[in-house]
């Protein structure tokens with residue numbers, strides 16, 4: 317672990333405070349800090365009673381639970397264990413016979429601009445029909461299904477259909493490579509893949525099925541018996557007889573009714589792979605009951621969802637945000653939500669603002685990177701400025717995935733929220749299943765760049781390496797001291813890694829270690845996240861392990877002898893990937909170096925995906941190492957930032973190479 321860095325230093329002096337207006341407080345579900353404090357007090361007083369009450373109020377149980385929390389095998393906590401439910405029934409069936417039945421569940425806007433609306437009743441029929449198609453291919457409760465889909469209704473349908481029959485889905489973001497897909501299929505032991513022939517992004521048709529074929533062709537994927545192919549476009553793709561089936565064929569003749577399969581609360585709803593500090597991504601396993609409770613509850617708490625809201629979370633279903641706040645939360649809460657296909661800058665960089673106007677979006681939830689890039693576009697091209705769109709339908713804004721710098725926060729607040737919409741800066745992780753530390757729109761006074769306070773019942777704290785609380789104003793490691801319903805249950809196939817990565821023995825073995833550095837403000841006790849303390853980078857809100865990229869680079873055995881990857885701050889993407897590479901053939905310069913750098917980037921894109929391409933590549937005949945052979949990463953981080961080296965380099969085995977590593981390609 318490294319000491320927490322302070323990527324957002326300017327928030328250290330942040331003293332602007334924006335309390336919610338009286339009207340916002342009055343209209344909110346949790347009213348003012350009194351409302352918030354009352355819930356926190358309830359959780360403090362009777363922790364299990366608090367969660368039991370919320371679980372009964374927010375989830376439809378077919379068999380009620382009798383035990384709330386089982387800590388007997390900590391940190392493998394179990395919540396609502398003997399309760400039974402179905403996640404899809406909690407998102408769809410429960411609205412039948414209510415005013416929500418014919419309400420629009422999803423407004424889908426395609427890459428080309430076409431809009432399709434689907435009601436809750438129609439969505440239930442689609443999900444049921446696809447669930448029957450899964451069953452017809454022999455897929456059952458407990459099987460794993462890999463979903464590799466573009467953004468759109470069908471991806472959500474696939475996830476919900478898995479949940480309906482008790483199959484565990486594992487969604488892989490459509491930007492990951494064939495190799496990444498293959499590794500995830502093998503680790504999950506998936507029996508089927510749900511994909512599309514192509515995906516549309518910015519007017520371009522990009523293959524998905526082709527990548528699936530390539531991934532399966534890499535070997536070891538014999539568990540896959542079926543590949544379902546959604547025909548997103550009219551273009552043909554390769555189909556393997558007996559294994560592959562189009563959506564049209566699979567759905568033909570299937571009933572639009574399918575009885576939901578009841579599962580125990582702890583049944584794995586999904587596995588989602590994310591990066592850690594080793595080369596191998598971790599399959600984060602989530603439960604059904606706890607995850608669903610959280611998705612529904614945080615829609616109500618964090619977004620203060622009202623029945624007439626139009627909710628829009630811009631995240632892809634390939635990430636946890638798209639699981640909690642596209643595929644499950646909005647549906648469980650009975651919201652109308654927007655799903656968009658494509659990219660924010662096509663047909664122009666005003667698309668988000670135009671879509672807010674077009675669909676009367678009232679709650680908008682996006683990532684700081686998107687905001688920063690759209691600020692740049694708006695400032696350089698008046699035609700895509702948000703002022704050109706009517707944003708008066710908005711009432712709440714949200715931010716997720718990385719620290720939001722106060723400058724971007726202020727722009728978002730003024731230009732999008734017109735100084736009347738609270739911004740909920742939600743801190744959470746793939747592992748937490750949903751929001752952990754966030755303002756509540758009708759309660760929390762906002763401070764730009766701070767995710768403010770933990771949700772009621774979330775016992776967040778900042779501690780030192782021994783697990784001792786540090787005083788406000790001092791930096792330390794973020795932990796959650798007590799379990800919570802939507803927490804990660806284990807790492808798929810690797811319970812030992814689950815224990816050691818998240819519940820360090822030095823801290824007593826029961827504190828959840830988030831992997832982020834944080835500091836609480838001296839005055840309000842507000843949390844500010846200062847960045848990862850492990851070898852995980854956050855590039856445009858995408859989590860990448862440095863070791864993962866290093867492994868990919870050294871796998872290019874004809875060229876690369878050694879590689880070290882670090883992050884450096886970047887104005888647009890938050891962090892940027894910087895790779896230091898030792899080639900087998902000496903240090904290249906000029907055009908040749910540029911050419912090799914390109915080759916290496918393309919290679920990484922093939923090994924992991926384009927999001928993992930290093931922005932900077934530097935070549936040296938060696939890496940800075942101590943005499944015992946340890947790479948001095950701290951030094952590499954300074955070099956990557958372009959800092960003058962003031963550190964003591966006398967322990968370096970080879971100080972001369974620092975000069976070589978200065979040139980970026």
Ligand code: PRX
Nearest residue numbers: 716717718719741742743744745746845859
């Ligand atoms: O470093 C934190 C950062 O994103 C990491 C989690 O990434 P991932 O599992 O991909 O989930 C992203 C979507 C929830 C965290 O360890 N992070 C997430 N939200 C924030 C944040 N950093 C600062 N502020 C946030 N609001």
